[in-house]
Amino acid sequence: xxxxxxxxxxxxxxxxxxxxxxxxxxxxxxxxxxxxxxxxxxxxxxxxxxxxxxxxxxxxxxxxxxxxxxxxxxxxxxxxxxxxxxxxxxxxxxxxxxxxxxxxxxxxxxxxxxxxxxxxxxxxxxxxxxxxxxxxxxxxxxxxxxxxxxxxxxxxxxxxxxxxxxxxxxxxxxxxxxxxxxxxxxxxxxxxxxxxxxxxxxxxxxxxxxxxxxxxxxxxxxxxxxxxxxxxxxxxxxxxxxxxxxxxxxxxxxxxxxxxxxxxxxxxxxxxxxxxxxxxxxxxxxxxxxxxxxxxxxxxxxxxxxxxxxxxxxxxxxxxxxxxxxxxxxxxxxxxxxxxxxxxxxxxxxxxxxxxxxxxxxxxxxxxxxxxxxxxxxxxxxxxxxxxxxxxxxxxxxxxxxxxxxxxxxxxxxxxxxxxxxxxxxxxxxxxxxxxxxxxxxxxxxxxxxxxxxxxxxxxxxxxxxxxxxxxxxxxxxxxxxxxxxxxxxxxxxxxxxxxxxxxxxxxxxxxxxxxxxxxxxxxxxxxxxxxxxxxxxxxxxxxxxxxxxxxxxxxxxxxxxxxxxxxxxxxxxxxxxxxxxxxxxxxxxxxxxxxxxxxxxxxxxxxxxxxxxxxxxxxxxxxxxxxxxxxxxxxxxxxxxxxxxxxxxxxxxxxxxxxxxxxxxxxxxxxxxxx
Numbered sequence: 001x002x003x004x005x006x007x008x009x010x011x012x013x014x015x016x017x018x019x020x021x022x023x024x025x026x027x028x029x030x031x032x033x034x035x036x037x038x039x040x041x042x043x044x045x046x047x048x049x050x051x052x053x054x055x056x057x058x059x060x061x062x063x064x065x066x067x068x069x070x071x072x073x074x075x076x077x078x079x080x081x082x083x084x085x086x087x088x089x090x091x092x093x094x095x096x097x098x099x100x101x102x103x104x105x106x107x108x109x110x111x112x113x114x115x116x117x118x119x120x121x122x123x124x125x126x127x128x129x130x131x132x133x134x135x136x137x138x139x140x141x142x143x144x145x146x147x148x149x150x151x152x153x154x155x156x157x158x159x160x161x162x163x164x165x166x167x168x169x170x171x172x173x174x175x176x177x178x179x180x181x182x183x184x185x186x187x188x189x190x191x192x193x194x195x196x197x198x199x200x201x202x203x204x205x206x207x208x209x210x211x212x213x214x215x216x217x218x219x220x221x222x223x224x225x226x227x228x229x230x231x232x233x234x235x236x237x238x239x240x241x242x243x244x245x246x247x248x249x250x251x252x253x254x255x256x257x258x259x260x261x262x263x264x265x266x267x268x269x270x271x272x273x274x275x276x277x278x279x280x281x282x283x284x285x286x287x288x289x290x291x292x293x294x295x296x297x298x299x300x301x302x303x304x305x306x307x308x309x310x311x312x313x314x315x316x317x318x319x320x321x322x323x324x325x326x327x328x329x330x331x332x333x334x335x336x337x338x339x340x341x342x343x344x345x346x347x348x349x350x351x352x353x354x355x356x357x358x359x360x361x362x363x364x365x366x367x368x369x370x371x372x373x374x375x376x377x378x379x380x381x382x383x384x385x386x387x388x389x390x391x392x393x394x395x396x397x398x399x400x401x402x403x404x405x406x407x408x409x410x411x412x413x414x415x416x417x418x419x420x421x422x423x424x425x426x427x428x429x430x431x432x433x434x435x436x437x438x439x440x441x442x443x444x445x446x447x448x449x450x451x452x453x454x455x456x457x458x459x460x461x462x463x464x465x466x467x468x469x470x471x472x473x474x475x476x477x478x479x480x481x482x483x484x485x486x487x488x489x490x491x492x493x494x495x496x497x498x499x500x501x502x503x504x505x506x507x508x509x510x511x512x513x514x515x516x517x518x519x520x521x522x523x524x525x526x527x528x529x530x531x532x533x534x535x536x537x538x539x540x541x542x543x544x545x546x547x548x549x550x551x552x553x554x555x556x557x558x559x560x561x562x563x564x565x566x567x568x569x570x571x572x573x574x575x576x577x578x579x580x581x582x583x584x585x586x587x588x589x590x591x592x593x594x595x596x597x598x599x600x601x602x603x604x605x606x607x608x609x610x611x612x613x614x615x616x617x618x619x620x621x622x623x624x625x626x627x628x629x630x631x632x633x634x635x636x637x638x639x640x641x642x643x644x645x646x647x648x649x650x651x652x653x654x655x656x657x658x659x660x661x662x663x664x665x666x667x668x669x670x671x672x673x674x675x676x
Contacts, residue, residue: 017513018513018514018515019443019452019454019513019514019515020452020515021450021451021452021509021514021517022449022450022451022452023449023450023451023509023517023519023531023536024510024514024515024517024518024519025517025518025519026518026519026520027519027520027521027523027526027529027530028523028529028530029523029524029525029526029529030241030242030243030244030249030524030525030528030529031240031241031242032529033239033240034239034240034242034258034260035239036239036258036260036261036291036294038294039294039295039298040298041298044264044295044298047261048264048265050408051223051257051261051262051265052223052224052265053404053405053408054252054253054255054257054408055220055223055224055253055262056224057177057252057405057408057409057604057607057608058177058182058250058251058252058253058408058603058604059177059179059181059182059185059220059224059250059253060176060177060178060179060182060186060376060380060604060607061177061182061185061224062177062401062402062405062408062607062608063380063383063384063387063401063402063405063607063608064383065093065379065380065383066382066383066386068091068093068094069091070090070091070092070190070193070194070197071090071091072088072089072090072194072197073088073089073090074086074087074088074102075087076353076356078349078353079106080106081106081107082105082106082107082143082144083103083104083105083106083140083143083144084103084104084106084143085101085102085103085349085353085354086101086102086104087101087102087354087355087356088100088101088102088150088152088194088356089159089356089363090190090194091190092183092186092187092189092190093186093375093376093379094365094375095365095366095367095371095375096163096183096186096366096367096372096375097159097160097163097362097363097366098152098153098160098187098190098191098194099152099153099158099159099160099356099357100126100150100151100152100153100159100191100356101126101139101150101151101152101354102148102149102150103139103140103142103143103148103149103150103151104143104148104200105143105144105145105146105147105148108146110148110200110201110202111199111200111201111202112146112147112148112200112201112202112205113146113147113148113201113202113205113206113207113328113332113333114147114148114149114150114195114196114198114201114202114205114206114207115142115147115148115149115150115206115207115208115209115328116150116152116188116191116192116195116206116207116208116221116228117135117138117139117149117150117151117152117208117209117210117214118152118154118184118187118188118208118210118213118214118217118218118221119135119151119152119153119154119157119210119213119214120133120154120210120211120212120213120214120215120217120316121154121212121213121245122135122212124158125153125154125157125158126151126152126153126157126158126354127158127348127351127354127355129348131317131318132312132313132314132315132316132317133211133315133316133317134316134321134348135151136151136346136348136349136354137318137321137343137346137348138209138316138321138324139151140346140347140348141321141325141343141344141346142325142328144344145325145329145333145341146333147207147328147332148195148198148200148201150191150194150195152187152191153187154166154184154213154214154217154247155168155180155183155184155187155247156168156180158355159355159356159357162357162362163362163366163367163368163369164369164372165369166180166245166246166247167180167245167246167247168180168183168246168369168372169246171597171601172373172593172597173373173376174251174527174601174603174604175593175596175597175601175602175603175604175605175606175607176373176376176377176380176604176606176607177380177603177604177607177608178372178373178376178607179246179247179250179251180245180246180247181216181220181246181247181248181249181250181253182250184217184247185217185220185221185224188208188217188220188221188225189221189224189225192206192221192225192227192228196227203227204229205229205332206227206228206229207228207229207230207231207232207328207331207332208221208222208228208230208231208232209231209232209233209234209324209328210233210234210316211233211234211235211236211274211315211316211320212234212235212236212314212316213236213243213245213247213248214234214316215233215234215235215236215237216233216236216243216247216248216259218231218232218233218234218236219231219233219236219237219259219262219263219265219266220262222265222266222269222271223262223263223265223266224265226269228266228269229269229270229331229332230269230270230271230327230328230331230332231266231269231270231271231272232271232272232273232274232323232324232327232328233263233273233274234274234316234320234324235274235275235276235279235281235314235315235316235320236259236281237259237260237263237273237281237284237288237292238259238280238281238283238284238288239258239260239283239287239288239291240280240283241280242254242258242259242528242529243259246525249524249525249528250528251525251527251528251603251604252408252409252411252527252528252603252604253528254528254529255411255529255530255531260288260291260292263288263292264291264292264295264296267292267295267296267298267299267301267304267305268296268299268300268301268304269304270304270305270327270330270331271292271296271304271305271306272305272306272307272308272323272324272327273288273289273292273305273306273307273308274307274308274309274310274320274323274324275288275307275308275309275310276309276310276311276312276313276314276315276320277309277310277311277312278311278312278313278314278315279313279314281309282309284307284309285307285309289305289307292305293305304331306327308320308323310323318343321343322341322342322343325338325341325342325343326338326339326341329341377606380606380607384402384609384612384613387401387402388612388616388636388639388640388643389616389640389643389644390643391643391644392644392645394643395616395619395640395643395644398613398616399616399617402608402609402613402616402617403574403575403613403617405604405608405609405613406571406574406605406608406609406613406614406617407575408604408608409602409603409604409605409607409608410531410535410538410539410571410602410605411531411535411539412535412538412539412542412572412575413446413449413539414542414546414575415446415543415546416546416550417546417547417550417551418447419446419447420444420445420446420447420543420546420547420550421444421445421446421447422442422443422444422547423442423443423445424440424441424442424443434488436460436497436498437458437459437460437494437497438458438459439456439457439458439489440456440457440459441454441455441456442454442455442456442457443455444506444543444544444547445543446543451509451539451540451543452514453506453507453508453540453543453544454478454506454507454512454513454514455478455504455505455506455507455544456478456504456505457502457503457504458489458493458497458502458503458504458505459497459502459503460497460500460502467500467501467502467554467555468500468501468502468554468555468556468557468558468579469501469502469503469504469548469554469556469557469558470496470501470502470503470504470557470558470559470560470666471503471504471505471506471541471544471545471548471557471558471559471560472492472493472503472504472505472506472559472560472562473505473506473508473541473559473560473561473562473565473568473569474505474562474563474565475511475562475563475564475565476511476512477507477508477511477512477513478505478506478507478512479512481493481505489503489505490659491659492560492659492662492663493505495663496663496666496667499663499667501666502554504544504548506540506541506544508536508537508540508541508565508568509533509536509537509539509540510533510536510537511537521533527603532601532602532603534568534599534600534601534602535602537565537568538568538571538572539572541559541561541565541568541569541572541573542572542575542576545557545559545572545573545576545578546576549576549577549578556578556579556580557576557578557579558578558579558580558581558582558666559572559573559578559580559581559582559583560582560583560662561581561582561583561584562584563584563586564586564588564599565584566583566584566585566586566627567583567585567586567588567599567600567611569581569583570583570585570611570614570615570618570625571600571611571614573614573617573618573623574613574614574615574616574617574618575617577621578621579621579622580621580622580623580624580665580666581618581621581622581623581624582624582626582657582662582665582666583623583624583625583626584626584627584656585625585626585627585628585629585632586627586632587627587628587629587630587631587632588631588632589631589632590610590611590631590632590633591631591633592631593606596610611632611637612636612637615634615636615637615640615641616637616640619637619640619641619644619646619649619650620641620644620645620646620649621649622649622650623637623641623649623650623651624650624651624652624653624657624662624665625637625650625651625652625653626651626652626653626655626656626657627653627654627655627656627657628652628653628654629654630654634652637650638650638652651665
């Protein structure tokens with residue numbers, strides 16, 4: 001084929017050509033208008049399963065900590081004619097306390113249905129008693145009606161404030177799946193455990209209700225714990241405002257979702273939406289209710305969802321409470337005519353009679369705020385270590401559980417071949433021919449996403465057929481893989497081409513041909529609604545690999561990650577079936593939270609096992625990790641390879657591997673790999 005005199009360097013370094021990636025649009029935040037998709041039943045079934053896992057990972061529930069005794073303490077009983085009030089504290093995990101009040105009926109025969117009662121952002125928390133919202137009012141009235149009800153503190157309120165502040169947590173805690181919302185969800189789950197442990201509670205009749213921030217706790221708890229049989233989130237679920245407090249915005253919680261989907265996870269269990277005219281739920285009758293009801297329609301359960309709107313400001317007032325009394329009576333007490341379930345006069349106890357630690361100190365083993373992260377970290381590390389596969393069956397179990405967890409932490413979408421597109425971009429340089437290879441400027445993306453991955457594909461001329469493909473990623477973009485003066489690709493690329501391999505070099509998000517975007521990571525609760533830049537780069541590597549690994553005209557796919565891109569590559573490769581992975585560990589300190597915060601600030605990444613899980617997902621395939629230095633620890637990964645009898649497929653080097661050796665490892669048959 002005649003040689004055309006186009007300089008290859010132009011393909012890489014002409015900055016006049018930039019791409020427009022839809023992911024660079026302004027960041028989504030808690031006030032971004034959300035449109036509920038028109039889910040089919042099949043689509044919803046798939047979405048619901050994934051979203052429940054996403055919520056669990058976002059809130060630090062995966063891997064689940066080994067259950068520990070609640071050590072529940074119930075004391076300070078005050079007796080009234082038809083109900084009692086007691087003080088309670090118990091431990092969702094050792095040293096972390098849930099504190100609250102237990103209201104129980106008297107003069108009735110149990111076992112009774114029970115209600116979990118989170119309070120929301122009232123100034124006085126669970127002891128607030130004002131016209132706009134009274135927690136004692138609903139607890140006392142529920143008890144009089146025949147329920148056992150537990151009202152507990154949000155973290156940092158009342159008794160809980162003796163242990164930690166409400167706005168607990170930050171980016172370091174997020175690495176470990178630890179957040180204010182996660183701790184409150186732990187409280188809610190343990191509150192169900194506590195109620196079910198009581199002899200006068202019917203374990204199969206548990207409800208949950210709260211308003212505002214307590215409404216957020218209600219629908220989050222309802223979403224992940226099917227022991228909640230009836231739910232009534234009040235004045236919270238909205239398409240226009242998702243929750244304005246740190247405790248309502250766990251990192252990764254609302255990627256590709258909103259409170260509408262989270263609320264719909266209640267289906268087909270009975271759900272009451274209480275809204276008001278004076279806050280962000282004013283459109284509930286015409287927007288949020290029909291959206292969630294569409295999911296109930298798929299289950300033939302339209303009678304199990306209802307909405308009531310109160311003409312008032314943001315509240316959980318008497319009218320709102322009475323709507324909930326009637327709903328719970330219908331579904332938990334089995335009452336057909338609920339008109340009699342109105343609020344009766346009540347008398348609230350003194351603060352000292354309600355506060356758990358008004359006359360006593362916290363238990364001596366109660367954690368201080370600064371102790372919570374180290375304790376949580378140790379529990380999480382123990383759970384990962386317990387799951388280290390020791391044989392092939394355990395390896396498969398680990399892949400299923402922790403693979404999904406890592407996927408949710410990274411926010412990854414694993415596309416199939418039909419979802420990935422490969423096109424020549426508008427204004428692209430024409431295919432360039434040089435001696436015995438060509439260079440084609442292409443763009444890879446996913447249907448309906450708007451992502452753009454600029455790439456250059458090198459291949460032999462003439463084409464040989466089912467050539468292997470090698471994907472190479474550089475942290476500064478593909479132009480760093482070309483000699484700007486000569487226009488020639490680096491020797492490693494030329495040698496791979498000469499060995500009858502196609503070579504693809506790519507610009508992952510915000511490198512190379514990507515321009516400057518409006519997206520900002522400084523928006524409130526950014527990671528609750530948006531993927532980090534590092535996560536998007538990992539997605540781009542995965543998308544690229546899936547395009548080639550699912551094609552019938554490619555014999556096998558290999559991946560080389562250079563510098564920091566080696567870390568991205570290691571996290572991406574486990575979700576593919578590619579043959580060879582070569583990653584530069586860049587002397588990254590994978591035991592340091594500070595290193596992760598600087599380079600890979602991805603929520604829950606350390607909680608779900610970070611590179612340990614990634615390496616286990618790749619095993620038993622060929623993996624080279626080089627340039628580990630003394631900081632990137634690989635013992636865990638080496639143990640997994642050994643335990644699945646694949647140690648010969650793993651090579652670890654402290655020093656940076658020379659390009660010639662990398663080439664040899666990729667070109668040589670696998671039986672020539674030496675474990676070093």
